[in-house]
Amino acid sequence: xxxxxxxxxxxxxxxxxxxxxxxxxxxxxxxxxxxxxxxxxxxxxxxxxxxxxxxxxxxxxxxxxxxxxxxxxxxxxxxxxxxxxxxxxxxxxxxxxxxxxxxxxxxxxxxxx
Amino acid sequence: xxxxxxxxxxxxxxxxxxxxxxxxxxxxxxxxxxxxxxxxxxxxxxxxxxxxxxxxxxxxxxxxxxxxxxxxxxxxxxxxxxxxxxxxxxxxxxxxxxxxxxxxxxxxxxxxx
Numbered sequence: 001x002x003x004x005x006x007x008x009x010x011x012x013x014x015x016x017x018x019x020x021x022x023x024x025x026x027x028x029x030x031x032x033x034x035x036x037x038x039x040x041x042x043x044x045x046x047x048x049x050x051x052x053x054x055x056x057x058x059x060x061x062x063x064x065x066x067x068x069x070x071x072x073x074x075x076x077x078x079x080x081x082x083x084x085x086x087x088x089x090x091x092x093x094x095x096x097x098x099x100x101x102x103x104x105x106x107x108x109x110x111x112x113x
Numbered sequence: 114x115x116x117x118x119x120x121x122x123x124x125x126x127x128x129x130x131x132x133x134x135x136x137x138x139x140x141x142x143x144x145x146x147x148x149x150x151x152x153x154x155x156x157x158x159x160x161x162x163x164x165x166x167x168x169x170x171x172x173x174x175x176x177x178x179x180x181x182x183x184x185x186x187x188x189x190x191x192x193x194x195x196x197x198x199x200x201x202x203x204x205x206x207x208x209x210x211x212x213x214x215x216x217x218x219x220x221x222x223x224x225x226x
Binding site (some may be wrong): 033040041042043044045048058088090092101102103104105106107109 | 117122148150155156157158159160163204206213214216217218219
């Protein structure tokens with residue numbers, strides 16, 4: 001089945017620790033995205049990548065880092081510089097053509113211990 | 114700012130009632146796309162519809178229908194004969210030329226059996 005997988009489903013972070021969220025897609029999509037969702041709010045864009053080895057900051061990139069070494073994978077690292085990391089993180093992908101539909105993964109819930 | 118506003122934070126209806134979710138957007142673009150996504154309790158965002166700014170035809174898909182009015186910058190979503198499985202948070206979003214999605218804050222719909 002084609003789709004987007006995210007792991008883990010739940011992740012716990014200790015103070016000062018970096019953690020990495022996984023996102024993999026087998027839809028052969030060029031573009032991938034990371035969003036953050038806080039309770040009662042819409043999604044906000046963290047980073048996006050339109051092609052392998054290239055990515056751009058979204059609206060709330062501070063405290064996060066990404067890589068795009070493979071077309072299928074777009075991992076997100078939440079660094080210790082992110083002071084309020086508790087949130088629900090959603091990964092999405094789309095074709096590169098202009099304004100194509102983004103399809104979302106099941107999400108990772110990050111909690112700080 | 115080019116916002117997407119979903120003024121209804123929460124709506125409750127009794128099963129089989131019709132319900133309309135409102136969405137008002139701001140944009141300076143002449144070409145843009147509008148979306149509706151459903152977020153069930155599991156958390157994953159499910160794509161419902163994508164609408165081009167040049168296409169103001171209303172669309173119906175089963176019990177779902179969408180009313181796009183460019184003159185009032187609105188893209189409202191109606192569920193006819195609601196069912197318990199329709200209970201979810203619904204997000205309206207607008208897409209920019211860079212493929213980025215700007216989301217509203219969502220409307221939580223509860224359908225009471």
